[in-house]
Amino acid sequence: MKFAILVNEGPYTHQAADSAYLFCRAALAKGHEIVRVFFYHDGVNNATRLTEPPQDDRHIVNRWSRLAEEHGVDLVVCVAAALRRGIREENLASGFRISGLGQLIEAGIQADRTVTFGD
Amino acid sequence: MSEGTIKKFMYVNRKAPYGTIYALESLEVVLIAAAFDQDVSLVFMDDGVYQLRKGHQTKGIEVKNFQPTYRALEDYDITRLYVEREALQARGLTADDLCVPVEVLERAEIGRLMEQQDVVFSF
Numbered sequence: 046m047k048f049a050i051l052v053n054e055g056p057y058t059h060q061a062a063d064s065a066y067l068f069c070r071a072a073l074a075k076g077h078e079i080v081r082v083f084f085y086h087d088g089v090n091n092a093t094r095l096t097e098p099p100q101d102d103r104h105i106v107n108r109w110s111r112l113a114e115e116h117g118v119d120l121v122v123c124v125a126a127a128l129r130r131g132i133r134e135e136n137l138a139s140g141f142r143i144s145g146l147g148q149l150i151e152a153g154i155q156a157d158r159t160v161t162f163g164d
Numbered sequence: 165m166s167e168g169t170i171k172k173f174m175y176v177n178r179k180a181p182y183g184t185i186y187a188l189e190s191l192e193v194v195l196i197a198a199a200f201d202q203d204v205s206l207v208f209m210d211d212g213v214y215q216l217r218k219g220h221q222t223k224g225i226e227v228k229n230f231q232p233t234y235r236a237l238e239d240y241d242i243t244r245l246y247v248e249r250e251a252l253q254a255r256g257l258t259a260d261d262l263c264v265p266v267e268v269l270e271r272a273e274i275g276r277l278m279e280q281q282d283v284v285f286s287f
Binding site for chain 2: 051053085086125126145146147149150151153154159161164
C-alpha cells in the first residue's frame with residue numbers, strides 16, 4: 046500500500062514525530078511504500094540540522110535523514126510554515142527539502158492512505 | 165494514480181481560531197487545495213466552530229484577524245461547509261452567529277460523511 050504521512054508537531058515536545066517515524070519504519074519493513082512525509086505546523090522543526098539532543102537520547106532529526114538515505118523517502122517541509130519558524134535551506138538537515146503545500150495535496154492524491162500525526 | 169484523479173478531501177477544523185496556529189495554517193492548506201480541482205469540504209466542530217463566529221476582534225492580542233478569508237472561500241469554489249450541531253449548541257451558538265452560510269449537521273451525520281472521504285485532514 047502507498048502511504049502519505051503528515052507530521053504536525055515538533056520533535057521532543059510531542060510524540061507525533063516519534064510515532065510518525067516508527068510508523069514509516071514499520072510500513073517499509075512490511076513492504077509498503079511511503080509516497081512522502083510532509084512536515085507542517087511545528088512539524089517543520091523536525092528538519093533543522095541545528096538540533097542537538099543529549100547524548101543518551103534519540104536523535105529525531107538524524108533518524109529522519111537516515112530514513113531518507115536508506116529508503117529514498119521524500120521528506121518535504123512546508124515553505125510557509127518553515128519560514129515562520131526560522132527553518133531555511135541553510136539549516137536544513139540532509140534528506141529534507143523545502144517546498145509548497147501543493148506537495149501535501151499531491152501526496153494525498155497519489156497515496157492509498159494519508160495518515161496524520163499530531164493533536 | 166492518473167493526473168485527472170479527483171478525490172474527496174475533507175478538512176476538519178477543531179481548534180479555536182486564536183491561541184494556536186492550527187486554524188490559520190489549516191486555512192492556508194484549504195486555499196492551496198482549491199487549485200487542485202479536488203472535491204473539497206470543510207467541517208467545523210469542537211472549538212473549531214469559533215473560527216466562524218462573527219465579529220473576531222484581534223487588536224488586543226496583536227494577531228492578524230483572518231476571518232475575512234472564510235468569506236472568500238466561495239471565490240475559490242469551496243462552498244461545502246459543515247458545522248456540527250452539538251458543538252454549536254454546547255457553546256450557545258446558532259448558524260445565525262456565523263460569518264458564512266453553512267450546513268448544520270448532527271455529529272452522526274458528519275461521521276457518515278467522513279466515511280465517504282478519500283482523505284481527511286484534521287487540524
